[in-house]
Amino acid sequence: MRCKQCEYRLWNLRSRNCPECGAPFSPRDYTFVPNAVRFLCPHCDQAYYGTDEKGHLVPSSFQCVACRASIDLGEMILQPAEGVEEDATQPSPVPWLERAKLGGWRGWWRTVGWTISSPRKLALRLPAVPRKADAWIFLILNTVVAALGMVFPFGLTLLMTGGMMGGTPGAPGVGMLGAVYGMMIVMMIPATLLSTFLWAACTHGVLRLGAKPHGDFGMTQEAICYSSGISTLNAVPCIGPYVAPFWSVITAIILLKERQRIGGWRASIAVLAFPVVICGGVVTLYAVMLAVAINMAGTIGPGGAVAQGYAAGIGTAVTSYAEQNRGAWPKHAGELLLPRASMLTGGLFVLPDSATTTADAFIGTVSLDAFEGLNETQMRQVVDAAILALPPDVTAHRVGDYVFTYHGVDSVNALGRLWIVVCSADPDTNAEASSQGVTVVMKSGRVKYVDPADWATELTKQNGLRAAAGLAPLPDPWTVTHANPSRAAMAPATVDAPEGDADAETGPEEPSPQP
Incomplete structure (x- = not known):
């Protein structure tokens, strides 16, 4: 039994303080091998032996059998039992x-x-x-x-x-x-x-x-x-x-x-x-x-952050298709869903917060739901039929919650500010489509959200740019449905592009359209 502070041996001591460093101690602070330590009465030196699992006396307070004095474990004098070495009084260490x-x-x-x-x-x-x-x-x-x-x-x-x-x-x-x-x-x-x-x-x-x-x-x-x-x-x-x-x-x-x-x-x-x-x-x-997710749900619609991400993916697929096909846009957006054409799936044509489902979105007369269950040959046949169904003077057609407006736009030389995709909820399944914000994807790849209050102004600016490029004007996207694509009803008038356009791009000027 040694002092916890200085390792001084504490056997045979009546005092409860270490003689070396003065630190207080108590026999209760130590664990002994049962029957390996003698506990001596401080009054008459009568010996007792600890028998519990800590080698302590049971009970710890009692009347001495020799002198009849009341004694407690904490005041007794301790010695190794006869024939027991000091090291053997301690149980085997960890x-x-x-x-x-x-x-x-x-x-x-x-x-x-x-x-x-x-x-x-x-x-x-x-x-x-x-x-x-x-x-x-x-x-x-x-x-x-x-x-x-x-x-x-x-x-x-x-x-x-x-x-x-x-x-x-x-x-x-x-x-x-x-x-x-x-x-x-x-x-x-x-x-x-x-x-x-x-x-x-x-x-x-x-x-x-x-x-x-x-x-x-x-x-x-x-x-x-x-x-x-x-x-x-x-x-x-x-x-x-x-x-x-x-x-x-x-x-x-x-x-x-x-x-x-x-x-x-x-x-x-x-x-x-x-x-x-x-x-x-x-x-x-x-x-x-x-x-936060619930709060963001209110921004998942056609103008929300999630919708902008979806629209950017659709826009990237459209421009990549043109790059891989010598500048030719898809004749119908359904071509983006053909095997090896892009990584798009039918579900990406439907916004998460829209009432539109893949059963409500069509390529020609076939829903996206049914389309994705066809084999490659059948898919090609459906897309070809959808292409033939488009009028020759088409300016925009719809698939799901997207209106594709790239028809007639020069994929190489046209202004980067011209819209090629407009994200607007399908009016056939969304009664409030006309009052929701719209996300547009420009030819340059830029994605922009247009607030409902600013839509008329932005559409006028866009149609001014289209007129300068010799393109027919675009209608409101909620007037374009699967069954009624937009057509160039009249020859486009020659209108100067609006000056001071807030969307004007920085950097070198883009090539002017060929006359």
């Missing part, structure tokens, strides 16, 4: 702390076993002076073992199959994914160290809110770090990841209770404080994100 003698693997494995099966025993065997560095090293080792165990099944599968990138075993894809898994394991170490330190700090902070705990912050760190032995269960497929987190918390509570000598409820509240705060933060973040 195996991890004896790894220099036992070997690293054996010391670690036995300590993990104690963590899983006997956390109270582990707490009682920890030395009076915390050895924090050893506890943190134990945590790091457990983290690495758990991470390796979790990725091993995936790594084995990759080695057997050659990786997700195909090929024979040992293909480059295996090395790439192996490097990714390795980086994940490396990154887990600092993340685990930080989260564990925060957990320990929060736990000790909660303890300090009540009565002063028996030990310092180092003991709390030990309790949290040694509970990580449970994390090795994460390596058990299917079951481990679901059991280990809860078991680890329970183990931390037991370790803290014994290490700091506090009640079970107090230990539970202290240990659970940090996980509860984290879970509460995650739930709050999820609620905020959900609220």
Whole structure:
């Protein structure tokens, strides 16, 4: 039995203060091997032997059988029992702390076993002076073992199959994914160290809110770090990841209770404080994100941010088609849905917040719903029929919530401000289409939202640009339906492009249209 401050031997002392450094002590602060220590009555030296699991007297307060004086464990004089060496009075220490003698693997494995099966025993065997560095090293080792165990099944599968990138075993894809898994394991170490330190700090902070705990912050760190032995269960497929987190918390509570000598409820509240705060933060973040998503739902319509993203994708597909076909636009937007024409699907022609569905949008007389169930030959036939159904003087046609206005526009030399796609909800399924904002995609690739209040002005400007380019004017997009594409009803008049256009592009002038 040695002083926790200076390691001075405390046997045969009546005083409860260390003669060397003056630090107070109590026999209750120590754990002994049962029957290995003699507890002497301070009045008559009658010897008694501790028999409980901590080697203490049961009961701890009683009347001396020799002198009849009332005595208590805390005031008795302690000596090693006859024939017992001083080192033998202490129970075997934690195996991890004896790894220099036992070997690293054996010391670690036995300590993990104690963590899983006997956390109270582990707490009682920890030395009076915390050895924090050893506890943190134990945590790091457990983290690495758990991470390796979790990725091993995936790594084995990759080695057997050659990786997700195909090929024979040992293909480059295996090395790439192996490097990714390795980086994940490396990154887990600092993340685990930080989260564990925060957990320990929060736990000790909660303890300090009540009565002063028996030990310092180092003991709390030990309790949290040694509970990580449970994390090795994460390596058990299917079951481990679901059991280990809860078991680890329970183990931390037991370790803290014994290490700091506090009640079970107090230990539970202290240990659970940090996980509860984290879970509460995650739930709050999820609620905020959900609220933001709900709020954004109001901007998913034809003028919203999501609609602009959809429109940009459609516009990119249209211009890419022209680039791949020597400047020729699709004769009908249905050509964008043909195999190998683009990456578009029928669902992209319908806005998320629109009442339009793929069953309401048509290519010719076939709905997008039915179109995507056809084979390539049948798709080509449907698109060809839709092309033939368009009038020769078409200026705009509709598919879903998009009006395609590129007809007649020079894909190479025309002004970049000319509209090629207009995103406007299908009036056949959206009664309020005319009162909603509109998103336009210009030939330059620029995407712009037009507020309903500004629509008339913007359309007039656009038709001025079209007139200067020798193109027929565009109507309001909600007048263009699947059954009624827009036509050039009359020869376009020659109108100068409006000056001071807010949409004017910066940089070099674009080529003027050929007369």
